[in-house]
Amino acid sequence: MRVVTFCLAALLATEGLSRSATAGTDPSIAVTFERDVEPILTRAGCNAGACHGKASGQNGFKLSLLGFDPEFDHVAIAREAGGRRILRARPEQSLFLQKATAELPHGGGRRIDPSGPFYETLRRWIEAGLPRTAAEAPKLEGVVVEPAERRLERDESFELRVTARFSDGTTEDVTHLAAYGSSESTILAVDPQGRVKAGRFAGEATISARYEGLFANCDVSIPLPGEVPATFYDALPRSNFIDGHVWSKLKKLGLTPSPPADDAKYLRRAYLDLIGRLPTPEEARFFLDDPSPDKRPRLVDRLLERPEFADHWANKWMDLLRPNPYRVGIKAVLNLDGWIRDVFRRNLPYDQFVREIVTARGGTFEQGPATIFRDHREPIEIAPVVSQLFLGIRLDCAKCHHHPFESWGQEQFYEFAAFFARVDRKGTGLSPPISGSEEFVFTGKTGSVTHPLTGKVLPPKPLFGSAPLDADPESDPREALARWMTSPDNRYFAKVMANRVWADLMGRGVVDPVDDIRATNPPSNGPLLEALADDFRDHAYDLKHLIRTITASWVYGLSSEPNDRNMADTRNYSRYYRQRLRAEVLLDAISDVTGVPDVFDAAPPRSRASTIWTNRVPSLFLDTFGRPDPNQDPPCERTSDTAVVQALHLMNSPGVHAKLTSDEGRVAAIAKGGDPPEAIVETLYLLAYSRLPSREERGIGESLFRDPERDRLGAVEDLLWALLNAPEFVFKD
Known part of the structure; x- marks a missing residue:
């Protein structure tokens, strides 16, 4: 039968x-x-x-x-x-x-x-009496969607076929039972019956079919109408492997890249990306006047050795790891901040950086990473943070039920959390709002995690593969977890960090959001992400090498100006994607240009915004431009959106006005100097935009000095105020 x-x-x-x-x-x-x-x-x-x-x-x-x-x-x-x-x-x-x-x-x-x-x-x-499926019945092992790849023209459609594979070798058509989703619904739509229809826009999307917790994908591309000769893509410059992967994707979609950015844009872009500050007029002139063909890679090498590099990149990671000092203590947070900055000053290999965090022990006044375990006190609290930050796997949903968009279940969540079951602490604990005492983090002799539904004690187990525990029963399970996470066989580890850095430099991650790597959120260029991860791993997880590789590519140096065959592209890197400056970078830029530093509570005099050790330091400017909410638990996300309040703040802020009108600032010094108007205009453009003004801009700027109703000081103030309020200053191009 x-x-x-x-x-x-x-x-x-x-x-x-x-x-x-x-x-x-x-x-x-x-x-x-x-x-x-x-x-x-x-x-x-x-x-x-x-x-x-x-x-x-x-x-x-x-x-x-x-x-x-x-x-x-x-x-x-x-x-x-x-x-x-x-x-x-x-x-x-x-x-x-x-x-x-x-x-x-x-x-x-x-x-x-x-x-x-x-x-x-x-x-x-x-x-029939509500029968259950017998325990010995064939188990679902996989799902296959056909076709796995398809090329469509505008408004064209086709039907998917989804097949389930069972443990006894049988298959079943489950097309009418699968749930479908599109990674780019504006490009490609799918109805509940699995019928896929292309929209009016060129691009690429992935259709995911879900059946009983398992997924299969169909990749669909919709090329831009019109033909581009293959010889065009063959002739495009290739500085390293990045360019080849990007050009292959553009060829598939019929997109063409924008021309290279000029030296001034590259200069400003590299300074802001690598060290989070603008070049001085002297630095800008030196670079712009340099005729050497290799001046761009030499610029990157110089910037990577600047002291500002560590503060700029540590500031990014403190967004993800920084706890609330009123919860865990001011000294503990200050110690963690100092440790992370030191990591970037030493260019500590990324795998070692992660290992020291995951296996942290010791006093929170001496061992910075231990503060993270002072903040996240339960295994089920630290487990999703570790998986999201260092593997790009979001496990929070699996805490209560099977992940709706992935294959992770409750049992896998609690098995992963069990690696942290024996983390113990000694001290007075937390006493918000003032947790001033030191706490010591160590490996306890006992500790376990139980499944919330079955009550079963679960052993430590990684999300995939194996992570053998040490034979010594006294050893810390976190050591096995750290080895598994940083192993070359763990594809997620190098991939998520490569994706983070790529997003910082290029304006959008190959996977977006950057820490959500899953089958239903596919990369826009899978081969590119794999190549970046491999290169990062093969060079001993050297962050500076990864940055140097990306900035050396031809793609990084493209202009943001669209052409008629890439103006709708937002994810294939056919052009550079402009980004609003981070809050700290923008505030420091205004301070540098005006020559008037900010004053921050709980910070030494003349501190830069990028060196602030906690988001609890009051700053209306930083809050306006999207620094993380200090009451939000890490990992904290910034908002990069623009808002009317930001434009109004730049135009009307008493703080910005005070910098422009300060008697001790750059504006007053320029006005008192003997430079002619044409030299002043040139200096201000180099300060704000790292470039020389155009002929039209020179004329407008110099005309301010000829206005009989405006004195020399007023002309300098008004011109610099206008430059600071333009998109060219607020955005990294």
């Missing part, structure tokens, strides 16, 4: 029908809960987060999100509330069916067609 059933299932699959769609009408197919009913509930959206799958359920009826816990769901349907949802003697009168078909009032509307095959499957399941 079983052979006949599988043969019939195979025949139905060849005709494009799913087992669950035919189980109700074919008596030879036994209907069971896990194999037939649960997929229908997921397909109909009954267990979605907006319906009965949300944390509190809906109108007293709760299901596990997307069917991650069949045991719970079976009990909820069959036995909860005295079994009132099921009427076995008259299945069609079961509340379970009458609600789903909207024969009785239902807030979710009609989810099941009463004349369709899914209804009959559910009816037969009730009639």
Whole structure:
């Protein structure tokens, strides 16, 4: 009988029908809960987060999100509330069916067609006594989507086919039970039946098909209309491997790159990217006047050795690791800040940097990384932080249920958290708002993590592969975790850091968001990301080497000016993507240009914004331009969006006005000097934009000095104020 059933299932699959769609009408197919009913509930959206799958359920009826816990769901349907949802003697009168078909009032509307095959499957399941799928039944092992890759023209469409593979070698067409999503819905749409339709825009998107917690992808490209000769791409410059991967992608989509940026734009871009400050007029003149063909890579080498490099890049990482000093203590946070800055001054290899954090021990007044474990005190608190920061895997969802967009389940979450179960502490603990005492972090002799549903004690286990614990029972499980994370075999480790740095320098990550690497959030250029990760790993996780490699590419030096074949591109690096300056970089730039430093609480005189050790230091400017909320737990995200309040702040801020009008500032010194107007205009443009003014700009600037209603000081103030308020100053181009 079983052979006949599988043969019939195979025949139905060849005709494009799913087992669950035919189980109700074919008596030879036994209907069971896990194999037939649960997929229908997921397909109909009954267990979605907006319906009965949300944390509190809906109108007293709760299901596990997307069917991650069949045991719970079976009990909820069959036995909860005295079994009132099921009427076995008259299945069609079961509340379970009458609600789903909207024969009785239902807030979710009609989810099941009463004349369709899914209804009959559910009816037969009730009639058969609500059977579970046998434990020895074949297990789902994989999902395949066909085609795996497709090229479309505008407005063209096609249908997907999704096949499930089981442990006994059988397959099943589950196209009508899969859930679909598009990575770029404006480029490519997919309907609930798996029909894919191209939009009006050229580009590339990935369609993800999800069935029972497993995913498969179909990559679809929509090239720009019109032909570009292959010889065009063959002739494009290639400074290193990055260019080849980017040109290959542009060729596939019919996009063409913008021309190179001029020296002034490259100069300003490199300074802001690498050390977070503007070049001085003298530095700008030196570079612009240098006729050497290798002056760009030599500039990068010089900048990587500047002391500002460490502060600029440490500031980025403090966003991700910095705890609230009122929670863990001022001295502890200051110590962590100093440790991270020292890491970047020494150019500590990235793998060692991560190992020292993950395995941190010692006093929070001496060992900076220990402060992180003072802040995150429970295994389930530190585990998702570590996985997101250092692996690009967001595990938070799996804490409560199976991850809706990935393959991580609750058991995997708590097994990963078990690596931190024996982290112990000695001291007075936390006493917000003043936690001033030192705390010592060490490896305890005991500690465990239990599954919240089963109560089972779970052993430490990585998300994939293996991480053998040391034979010594006294050893710290975190050591095994650190070895597994930083192993060359762990593709996530190098990939997420390479992606972070690429996003910092190029304006957008190959995977975006940068710390969300998963099958349903595919990279815009997979081969490029793999190559960057390999190069980073092969060069001993040297951050400066990674930065040097990216900045040496032809792609990094492209202009941001679009052409007619790349103006809609926002993810394939056919041009440079402009970015608003980070809050600290912008404030320091204004201070440098005006020659008036800021004064910060709890910081030495003449401190730069990039050296602030905590976001608790008051600064209306930094808050306006998107520094992280000090009350938000790390990892903290900045907002890079522009807002009207930012433009108004630059125009009207008393702080900016005070810098421009200070008697001790650069404006007053220039006005008192003997330089003619044409030299002053040139100096101000070099200060603000690292370039010389155009003929038109010179004329406008010099005309201010001829205005009889404006004195020399007023002319300098007004011109510099105008330059600071232009997009060219606020954005990195």
